[in-house]
Amino acid sequence: MELPDGLTSRPLEARDARAVFEVMAAQEMADLGMVEIEEADIVGDWGRPSFDVGDSTVGVFDGDRLVAYAEISGHDRGDAALDPAMRGRGIGTALALWMQDKVRSRGGSVIGMPVPEGSPGDRLLEELGYRVRWTSWVLKLPAGATIVERPLPDGYAVRAAEPAEYPAVHTVAEDAFLEWSEREREPYEDFIAQITGRPGFEPWQLRVVVDGAGEVVGVAHVTLALTEDERPPEAYVARLAVRRDQRHRGLAQALMVDAFAVAREHGAESSCLSTDSRTGALGLYEKVGMEVTSVWVNRAIDL
The missing domain is CATH 3.40.630.30 (Gcn5-related N-acetyltransferase (GNAT))
Structure with missing residues (x-):
């Protein structure tokens, strides 16, 4: 150099x-x-x-x-x-x-x-x-604000993922992200290392929606952004995905409500997530009351 x-x-x-x-x-x-x-x-x-x-x-x-x-x-x-x-x-x-x-x-x-x-x-x-x-946009749900809940369809439930379900979580997340992301499929070992291997991970942070048969059909990974001063931590939803055949049933909104609520139970006062122009989800997040806090661009050059 x-x-x-x-x-x-x-x-x-x-x-x-x-x-x-x-x-x-x-x-x-x-x-x-x-x-x-x-x-x-x-x-x-x-x-x-x-x-x-x-x-x-x-x-x-x-x-x-x-x-x-x-x-x-x-x-x-x-x-x-x-x-x-x-x-x-x-x-x-x-x-x-x-x-x-x-x-x-x-x-x-x-x-x-x-x-x-x-x-x-x-x-x-x-x-x-x-x-x-x-x-890309980083969006924040202001402290004290809530997202209106949408009832889950009969037989569905949202809860913490069980360790035996982690491979299914990987499958749902990767299938969803690869619909619009131009990259190779992330190996399960890399995927889970960024979750369970992340300092501070606790099992409650990996959330799932399961259908009546107990299959994982939606996932969310929420972390707590710990500050180095006296301010309360902020929740960050690092991944949010719903299986293609299960969309338009309110599952993503239910996952957001659950993730933000359980993070609040663990001390978070505000919550945020990010999305980008490839997903088309910005309007959804703004509609439920989230506000853009920063805008990023991904710049690239052909070699």
């Missing part, structure tokens, strides 16, 4: 997750005025059996301090972050070129990454020739 004098780079290790979180949090605070990432998100993602931390990451250091990082996750997805105090020195461009080279070396033909719309990262990628693939 071509870096300014005095800076060095190396592959990262699992022990660097905390430093990566701090850089990402600093960038989000500068760009969004809030921090949406959690250290547990990084630990969970890096814990996937298919993810080789050393071969898929790079860190930029000023002495012993991490000031920037990048990673390649999957065949065409990248992430990067830069300490706002280090902007304007060519580090972001160096990270983008590293990601391009890494994907080329793996036989890939495109690389993209999410950035806050209008942020310095967004402007840099546009200047480098990256196009917008899709837009």
